[in-house]
Amino acid sequence: MDKLVIRGGKRLVGTVTVSGAKNAALPIMAATLLAPGEHVLRNVPHLRDVSTMGRLMANLGAGFHLEKNRAILDCTEIKNYEAPYDLVSTMRASVLVLGPLVARLGKAKVSLPGGCAIGARPINLHLMGLEKLGATITLDAGYVVVRARKLKGASIYFDMPTVTGTENILMAAVLAEGKTLIENAAREPEVVDLADALIAMGAKIKGAGESIIEVEGVKKLKPLRYRIIPDRIETGTFMAIAGITGGDITLRNTRPDHLDAVINKLKDTGMKFRLAGKSIRVIGPERLKAVSTTTMPYPGFPTDMQAQLMSMMCLAEGASVISEKIFENRFMHVAELKRMGADITIEGGIATVRGVRRLTGAPLMATDLRASASLIVAAVAAEGETSVKRIYHLDRGYERIEEKLQSLGADIIREKE
Ligand code: EPZ
Numbered sequence: 001m002d003k004l005v006i007r008g009g010k011r012l013v014g015t016v017t018v019s020g021a022k023n024a025a026l027p028i029m030a031a032t033l034l035a036p037g038e039h040v041l042r043n044v045p046h047l048r049d050v051s052t053m054g055r056l057m058a059n060l061g062a063g064f065h066l067e068k069n070r071a072i073l074d075c076t077e078i079k080n081y082e083a084p085y086d087l088v089s090t091m092r093a094s095v096l097v098l099g100p101l102v103a104r105l106g107k108a109k110v111s112l113p114g115g116c117a118i119g120a121r122p123i124n125l126h127l128m129g130l131e132k133l134g135a136t137i138t139l140d141a142g143y144v145v146v147r148a149r150k151l152k153g154a155s156i157y158f159d160m161p162t163v164t165g166t167e168n169i170l171m172a173a174v175l176a177e178g179k180t181l182i183e184n185a186a187r188e189p190e191v192v193d194l195a196d197a198l199i200a201m202g203a204k205i206k207g208a209g210e211s212i213i214e215v216e217g218v219k220k221l222k223p224l225r226y227r228i229i230p231d232r233i234e235t236g237t238f239m240a241i242a243g244i245t246g247g248d249i250t251l252r253n254t255r256p257d258h259l260d261a262v263i264n265k266l267k268d269t270g271m272k273f274r275l276a277g278k279s280i281r282v283i284g285p286e287r288l289k290a291v292s293t294t295t296m297p298y299p300g301f302p303t304d305m306q307a308q309l310m311s312m313m314c315l316a317e318g319a320s321v322i323s324e325k326i327f328e329n330r331f332m333h334v335a336e337l338k339r340m341g342a343d344i345t346i347e348g349g350i351a352t353v354r355g356v357r358r359l360t361g362a363p364l365m366a367t368d369l370r371a372s373a374s375l376i377v378a379a380v381a382a383e384g385e386t387s388v389k390r391i392y393h394l395d396r397g398y399e400r401i402e403e404k405l406q407s408l409g410a411d412i413i414r415e416k417e
Contacts, residue, residue: 001417003389004402006379008361011284012247012408018235018254019045019399020069020228024193026093027167028228029053031194032073033062033100034175035201037223044071044228045399048392052091056083060097075223078104085111085142091396092116095123096164098146099171102135108146112139117368119327129156129169133176153178153217161186161297166213167194173215174203180215187211188298189258193229200226232258233304234398235280237373239263240308241405242282243271244315244381249408250281261301265293265309269316290318290355295326307333307374314342315381316355323350333371336364340382361386366393373398380410389417 020043030053032039044050044066054064054071060081063074081101088094088111101108113121127137127144132155135148153176156169166186171194173180185191187209195208201224204216235254242249243266256263256275263273263280270285290313295303303326313320314337324330331351334344339362343354361384366372372394379386388394391414394401405412 001389002391002414003387003417004376004391004394005413005415006361006376006386006388007384007411008380008382008386010245010380010409010411012241012245012249012380012405012410014408015250015252016238016404016408017252018230021190021193021231022047022049022397023163023188024190024228025050026053027096027164027171027190027194028197028226029057029071029073030096030100031171031197031201032075032224033057033060033078033097033104034171035221035223036076037074039073039075039224041071041073041224042069042227043230044069045231047399048396049091049093052087053093056087056094056097059084059087060101081105081107081109083110088113092121093164095126096167098126098130099168102130102146102148103151103172103175106148109140109143111143117332117371118330123165125158125160125162125165126168129158129165130172132156133169133172133180151176153180153215155181156183158182158184160184163188163191166191170194170198170205170213170215174198174205174217174221176217178217180217182213182215183211185211185213186297189229189232189255197224197226200224229258230254233302233370235259236262236302236305237308237377237398238404239266239271239280239282240312240377241380243269243284243288244312244377246284246286247408248281248283250279252279254278254280256280261299262305265291265301269312288312288316290316290320290353292321294323297326303327303330304370306330307370308377310334310344310351310353311337311374311377313353313355314344314359314378318355320353320355321350322353325349332367333374336371336375337378339364340378340386342378358383360384363387364389366390369393369397376401376405380405380412
C-alpha cells in the first residue's frame, strides 16, 4: 500500500487542470449497458473506482478499455447479470448496474452493498422505485435479485433525494413502456450529466436537475459518444487548498456554475474568486475567517466538501459549526485532525471547530475518500512532516493528486508503505 509524505507550510501557487467527474463517469459507464454496440466516453478520469466499474462491466460481458482519459465500452454481448460481492463491497456505486441490467436483460443480481466508513448506505429507495416500475425483488444470501418481464412507466416519489437512486431509476425508466415521473429527484450535476448522456443515446427525458423528472420510454437506444463533465468536488478540494495555504491557484477545465454553494461559502472566509468561463482563479487570505455550514442535497453545500471545509476551519479565526445531515458517520477525519492539534468537538451530527494558530504534521491514516482529502488539505498547511497511510482511499477519487500538488509547489511524495 502507498502513503503520501507531505512537508507543509508553503503558499501553493499555479494552475491545475481538473479531471473528469468520478460521480458522472460511473453512472454513465453503467448506462452504456442499455445499448448494444461500441460507446466512447471522453474526459474519463484514471481512478480506482473507474477501473473497478470497468472490471464489473467486463464481468457482465462488456469490453472496457481506458487510455488517455478516453474509455471505449463494447456492450454488444451482455450475458451475465450478476455484480459479485467482492466488487460491490469495494465500491458501492456498483449498484448502478441494477437499473440498466433490469432494463436490458429483465433481471439483475447485485450483492447488497453493505455499509462503508461513512454510513449504512441502504438502497431501499432504489428497490422501491424498481418495484414501482414492475420489477419483483427477492433477497438471496446477501444478494438482491431483481426480475421484470417488462418494465412499465410509473410515478415514483423518493422520501429523500438519492443521487444513485435517481440515476438507477432514470436508467430503468428510459426503456420502460410509457411514462415515468420521478418526484423529489436528486438535482446534482452528475444526475444531469447522466440524463444528457441518455438523451444522446435517444432517450426522452425532461426536467433533469429539477425535483421532478419526466421520462417517456423508448424501444431502443443507440451507442454513445460523450464527454464527461469536470469533477466539482476535486475543484472544491483545490479551492480549499488555496484557501488554507493563502495561495493563488487557477483551476482550468471546470464548471464554476456547479459550485455556487461552495464558492459563496468560501467567499465568507475571505477568499477571492475570479471566474472566467471554464476557469476559476482562487486567492486565499492571510488568515481565513471561520464560517459555519450544514450539508444538504444539491444545490446546498455538498456533503462531499464537508471534511475539506473542516480542515480549513481548523486554522481559521473564530469558531465554526459544521452540521452533517446526509450521512450518519462522516466525521472520521476529526480524530486525525485533532492529532495535528485541531480543536474540534462533536455533538451528534454537529462538529464545532475552534480555529488554532498552527497545525503540526503527524502520521495519519486515511479512512474514506473525502476524509483522506481533508487530511491532505490540513497537511499542506501544517508545520513539519505529515504521512498519510492507506491512500488507496484517495486514489478512488483523485487523479494523480500528488503530481497536481507538486506542480503548485507542494513538498509531497508518494512512497511505498
Ligand atoms: C452519491 O452517493 C455519491 N456517490 C456520494 O459521493 C455522495 O456523497 C452522495 O451521493 C451524496 O451527495 C456517487 O454518486 C457514486 P445518496 P449515494 O443515495 O447515491 C440515504 C464520494 O465521495 N439513502 O444520495 O449513495 C443515504 O443513506 C461519494 O464521491 C437511503 O436511505 O448517496 C444517505 O443518508 C461518497 N436509502 C442519503 O440517502 C436509499 O435507498 C443520501 O444518499 C438511498 C439513499
